[in-house]
Ligand SMILES: Cc1cc2nc3c(=O)[nH]c(=O)nc-3n(C[C@H](O)[C@H](O)[C@H](O)COP(=O)(O)OP(=O)(O)OC[C@H]3O[C@@H](n4cnc5c(N)ncnc54)[C@H](O)[C@@H]3O)c2cc1C
Ligand code: SF4
């Protein structure tokens with residue numbers, strides 16, 4: 534593992550990039566040299582609230598994708614498994630995307646040799662709908678005028694079309710029920726160290742991206758992009774490395790405080806009693822990979838009764854998988870029509886499982902999950 538500062542040698546990418554445009558430059562290098570078939574990343578369609586997963590095959594389209602989208606709580610890790618299994622792909626990932634990818638690799642649902650994973654550190658994401666409302670309520674700005682947003686030094690900062698900026702403390706927003714999604718407030722994985730590289734602004738000088746190189750493949754990416762003349766690098770100072778690690782620890786401690794406050798407060802049975810068995814949480818979960826063979830599709834759950842399964846039986850099946858596999862990505866919370874804190878329940882169980890076995894979903898290299906098979910088996 535080593536640390537570098539990096540910035541693009543391409544002026545347009547430097548301007549469009551969130552920090553030094555290093556990520557976009559590395560993606561461009563991979564496409565131009567035909568090392569990958571395509572890049573899976575997010576591109577805003579109309580504004581900063583609707584960044585959407587896109588599979589980019591022409592490097593000029595990367596400029597539209599550059600930047601950080603905090604109002605995009607999208608999971609893109611499982612799209613590789615669903616649509617791109619046989620392709621060589623580079624993908625930009627938040628830590629929860631990376632954990633999902635790792636879980637799917639463990640279960641032979643993603644071929645590790647086919648992917649380059651460019652990690653982005655993550656302080657949290659904001660739901661787009663609540664994000665708009667939050668800007669309307671707490672900022673002196675029209676949500677439609679926001680051209681970019683960032684989370685820095687404990688504040689959610691918006692930049693407006695006229696170049697001005699406004700900032701409000703995240704703590705104040707979250708006390709009022711806005712700010713980062715509930716699972717993000719609890720999330721204690723801020724730097725995706727199981728990605729090939731982890732990129733961020735912590736510890737970075739203005740106009741540079743701080744990159745932690747995590748493995749040989751990561752080193753190849755940096756060396757290749759430099760050799761292609763699109764990336765410049767230098768060493769960060771020890772002060773910068775220390776500052777980064779200090780912020781990371783503060784964020785982890787904040788998350789642990791939220792865990793301590795929320796795990797005991799949730800009553801699973803009360804919550805499940807409101808479940809209408811709509812299947813939305815199962816369908817969106819990146820770790821639910823059984824598809825048509827899912828136990829919940831069996832006739833005794835569906836056809837024989839023509840009724841949704843009882844919430845307890847339904848969630849019992851989910852629990853038998855999620856209690857050790859949940860990566861706390863919060864996709865299930867985002868879709869639940871009954872506002873059940875599904876991720877809180879499964880994340881709490883995952884932590885209990887971790888306390889007994891040492892297995893952390895999407896992070897443990899040496900410990901394998903239950904029912905792990907070293908061979909790929911078709912269901
Ligand atoms: C939600 C979020 C929170 C972040 N929080 C922190 C933080 O707290 N501390 C820190 O050090 N760094 C954080 N970062 C990382 C930082 O903002 C930059 O993304 C990183 O430094 C790379 O900068 P760059 O100029 O090299 O990237 P760019 O050249 O701008 O390229 C960024 C690439 O990431 C893709 N992308 C943008 N948003 C997402 C997303 N939500 N999911 C997946 N891909 C995306 C873009 O489409 C683009 O391809 C965060 C990033 C995101 C997306
Ligand atoms: S769960 Fe963690 S990694 Fe995922 S969006 Fe939230 S803070 Fe970022």
Ligand code: SF4
Pocket residue numbers: 814817818819820855858859860861862863864865866875876879880
């Ligand atoms: S149960 Fe929810 S939080 Fe956990 S991995 Fe599935 S969608 Fe993500």
Ligand code: SF4
Pocket residue numbers: 807808809810811812813814815868869870871872873875
């Ligand atoms: S999304 Fe909500 S209501 Fe639907 S099955 Fe899941 S927990 Fe139940």
